[in-house]
Amino acid sequence: MNLPNNICIVGLGLLGGSYAMGLTRAGCTVTAVDVRDEAIRYALEHGLVAEGTTENPAPLLQKADAVVLGLYPQALVEWLRENQAHLKPGTLLTDVCGVKGGIVETIQGFLRPDVEFIASHPMAGREVSGVEYANCEMFRPANFIIVPTEKNTPRGIAFAQGLAETLGFAHITRLSIAEHDKMIGYVSQLTHAIAVSLMNATDNTHLAEYTGDSFRDLTRIAKINEHLWSELFFANKENLIAEIDQFAASLEGLKQALANDDEAELKRLFVQSARRRRLFDKKQAER
Amino acid sequence: MNLPNNICIVGLGLLGGSYAMGLTRAGCTVTAVDVRDEAIRYALEHGLVAEGTTENPAPLLQKADAVVLGLYPQALVEWLRENQAHLKPGTLLTDVCGVKGGIVETIQGFLRPDVEFIASHPMAGREVSGVEYANCEMFRPANFIIVPTEKNTPRGIAFAQGLAETLGFAHITRLSIAEHDKMIGYVSQLTHAIAVSLMNATDNTHLAEYTGDSFRDLTRIAKINEHLWSELFFANKENLIAEIDQFAASLEGLKQALANDDEAELKRLFVQSARRRRLFDKKQAER
Numbered sequence: 001m002n003l004p005n006n007i008c009i010v011g012l013g014l015l016g017g018s019y020a021m022g023l024t025r026a027g028c029t030v031t032a033v034d035v036r037d038e039a040i041r042y043a044l045e046h047g048l049v050a051e052g053t054t055e056n057p058a059p060l061l062q063k064a065d066a067v068v069l070g071l072y073p074q075a076l077v078e079w080l081r082e083n084q085a086h087l088k089p090g091t092l093l094t095d096v097c098g099v100k101g102g103i104v105e106t107i108q109g110f111l112r113p114d115v116e117f118i119a120s121h122p123m124a125g126r127e128v129s130g131v132e133y134a135n136c137e138m139f140r141p142a143n144f145i146i147v148p149t150e151k152n153t154p155r156g157i158a159f160a161q162g163l164a165e166t167l168g169f170a171h172i173t174r175l176s177i178a179e180h181d182k183m184i185g186y187v188s189q190l191t192h193a194i195a196v197s198l199m200n201a202t203d204n205t206h207l208a209e210y211t212g213d214s215f216r217d218l219t220r221i222a223k224i225n226e227h228l229w230s231e232l233f234f235a236n237k238e239n240l241i242a243e244i245d246q247f248a249a250s251l252e253g254l255k256q257a258l259a260n261d262d263e264a265e266l267k268r269l270f271v272q273s274a275r276r277r278r279l280f281d282k283k284q285a286e287r
Numbered sequence: 288m289n290l291p292n293n294i295c296i297v298g299l300g301l302l303g304g305s306y307a308m309g310l311t312r313a314g315c316t317v318t319a320v321d322v323r324d325e326a327i328r329y330a331l332e333h334g335l336v337a338e339g340t341t342e343n344p345a346p347l348l349q350k351a352d353a354v355v356l357g358l359y360p361q362a363l364v365e366w367l368r369e370n371q372a373h374l375k376p377g378t379l380l381t382d383v384c385g386v387k388g389g390i391v392e393t394i395q396g397f398l399r400p401d402v403e404f405i406a407s408h409p410m411a412g413r414e415v416s417g418v419e420y421a422n423c424e425m426f427r428p429a430n431f432i433i434v435p436t437e438k439n440t441p442r443g444i445a446f447a448q449g450l451a452e453t454l455g456f457a458h459i460t461r462l463s464i465a466e467h468d469k470m471i472g473y474v475s476q477l478t479h480a481i482a483v484s485l486m487n488a489t490d491n492t493h494l495a496e497y498t499g500d501s502f503r504d505l506t507r508i509a510k511i512n513e514h515l516w517s518e519l520f521f522a523n524k525e526n527l528i529a530e531i532d533q534f535a536a537s538l539e540g541l542k543q544a545l546a547n548d549d550e551a552e553l554k555r556l557f558v559q560s561a562r563r564r565r566l567f568d569k570k571q572a573e574r
Contacts, residue, residue, distance in 0.1 A: 123499045143497055171496060187494055187502045194481060194505065197538035199560035201530070207474055208567045209458060210430055212410045215474045217504035218481065222564040226557035230550055237545055243488070244542045248535060251484035255531045258524055263517055270513035273486035277509040280495045 003162045004065030004092060005029055009049070010057070010079060012039040014126060015096045016070025017134025020048040022167040025136065031064065033057040039131045048134065058086040066092040066159060073103050073231050080107055080117075089114040092159040096122055098184060099235040100147050100177045108151040118156035119147040121180065122169065123188075127223040136167060144169035147180050185239030190247055192229060193240065195222040290449045291352030291379060292316055296336070297344070297366060299326045302383045302409060303357025304421025307335040309454040312423065318351065320344040326418045335421065345373040353379040353446060360384050360518050364393055367404075376401040379446040383409055385471060386522040387434050387464045395438040405443035406434040408467065409456065410475070414510040423454060431456035434467050472526030477534055479516060480527065482509040 007023055009016045012034040020043060024030045032052040034040055040052035053060060061067065061083065069076050076095055087093075093115060097103055104119040111117055124142035126133060144164035148157050157174075164172045175183065199222040233240055257265040294310055296303045299321040307330060311317045319339040321327055327339035340347060348354065348370065356363050363382055374380075380402060384390055391406045398404055411429035413420065431451035435444050444461075451459045462470065486509040520527055544552040 123497070141500075143499065145497070173496070183494055183497050186489065186491060187498045190485070191501050191505050193538065193541055194485065195501075195564075196556055196560040197541050198478070198481065198534060199563045200540075200556055201534040201537040202473065203563075204473060205563055205566045207470055209460065210410070210432070210470050211474045211567060212430065213428075214478050214482075214508045216567065217507060218478050219564050219567070220504060221501045222560040224557045224561050226554040226561070229557055230553045233545055233553060234548065234550070241542060241546060244538060247485060247488040248538060250488040251480065251531060251535060253487075254480055254484050255528060258520055259528060261521065263521070266517045266520060267513040269483055269487055270511045270516055273483040273509040274511050274513070276486045276490075276492055277482075277506050279492045280498060280503065280506070 007066045008064035011070035012131045017131030022136030026166045031060040061086040069095045091115040093117045101181045116156040118160045120160045121145045139167045144172045146174045185243045190243040294353045295351035298357035299418045304418030305423045309423030313453045318347040348373040356382045378402040380404040388468045403443040405447045407447045408432045426454045431459045433461045472530045477530040
């Protein structure tokens with residue numbers, strides 16, 4: 001695949017750092033811009049990047065053929081407004097944001113016409129942050145979603161595709177902004193809302209010694225980064241509220257079956273959920 | 288530890304079979320009673336038991352020093368009513384039921400005074416059933432809860448303790464019936480109700496290719512056995528309904544923070560859930 005040679009990572013966190021590792025291993029010249037001195041120092045010492053700065057990004061951007069923006073949504077938009085003047089003509093840009101609505105249109109609305117922003121979402125993450133935890137192996141089982149708009153060109157889409165293939169993602173697909181955000185509202189944000197609400201439902205910490213794997217699996221994602229996730233939740237508010245309502249109605253239906261001693265209905269709900277969940281295993285096995 | 292020599296397992300499913308494996312390995316003489324010919328044949332062929340029957344259990348019970356009842360709650364009560372006459376005086380009995388209220392008192396109410404039933408709950412399981420999946424290694428990371436009542440003696444409690452130690456459970460504790468069922472309503476039944484309701488909220492099967500680990504972890508337990516779990520839910524109905532209500536209120540609070548653009552409250556909820564969840568990791572690590 002035909003990946004640009006010089007790639008600048010802006011925001012050297014867990015994802016940005018893992019991109020840097022994977023792209024350096026693939027033979028690209030990777031540079032990095034971050035606000036933390038320690039992040040740049042770590043990346044240089046561990047061979048994740050060839051150069052890095054916490055100062056003026058212009059010198060690195062002027063050498064970059066492509067830029068990966070590993071920033072939170074709002075910071076991403078602000079950073080691009082301030083720094084797009086430094087980009088080389090023809091630069092390809094992409095992001096790692098978990099929500100696309102409101103962000104992609106905004107960026108594509110103000111961006112210089114001689115550079116291209118193609119949105120993408122690596123569906124990978126951990127309950128830790130920082131380049132110190134970077135590991136490009138985390139992409140191997142993960143999904144990568146490319147979110148093209150009418151502003152994108154085949155060259156831009158091919159860049160995102162090549163990036164995902166180089167980083168070794170298991171599954172690469174394309175969705176529209178609306179499809180992406182609806183899907184994310186259900187499979188990612190609703191699950192985080194549930195895990196958080198389960199931990200908050202009661203002061204349960206005295207129960208820690210009794211919890212089994214199922215409880216731990218279900219609540220692992222409750223160790224949430226409040227800054228990132230409040231941005232993501234508000235950015236996808238309508239979809240997420242609709243998903244919460246649908247889930248709450250489903251749970252209420254189960255409760256009613258229980259309250260009414262309706263054994264047939266309760267069993268029907270169990271059979272349906274088990275059948276659906278087994279399909280997920282099947283589709284995973286088919287990959 | 289001083290475990291009885293001859294132990295009869297009644298109900299040779301996943302748990303009963305795994306008990307048989309662990310107890311045979313520990314040097315006990317293990318026998319089994321089941322309704323499935325194939326279960327008994329499998330257990331004999333794989334050396335899990337020394338003897339087994341699908342017919343009259345009296346000959347095996349008359350040799351047994353202890354009986355482990357690996358049956359569903361209702362079946363357990365019925366089986367004991369029908370077969371307690373065959374037990375040797377002094378026989379120690381225990382179960383594997385996930386709910387204790389209504390069951391333990393009933394059994395201890397009608398049981399012959401010269402035998403003893405001590406309730407216990409191995410908090411282990413998988414999304415499969417049958418002796419063919421038996422594997423006593425599944426007890427190593429798991430909790431074992433002994434649920435003594437005023438009808439129990441030190442000898443009965445020591446039997447349950449010895450059983451759990453022999454089978455290698457990580458953590459052995461004692462709770463009252465009420466404490467047990469309240470805890471189970473939260474850490475096990477509510478989590479299953481959530482996973483089932485999440486799978487049932489929408490026809491989501493087209494999303495399977497986009498789901499990440501967090502969604503799969505959260506819904507793994509939705510592959511639920513409808514016969515066992517409807518019994519368990521109805522047996523603990525009041526506790527479970529109270530837990531569902533508390534969780535639903537917690538989720539509604541999160542939704543309101545979102546709807547009201549209350550960033551401070553949303554972040555507070557995230558910080559609280561993350562702090563609580565990290566305590567669970569800490570307590571696990573301390574074990």
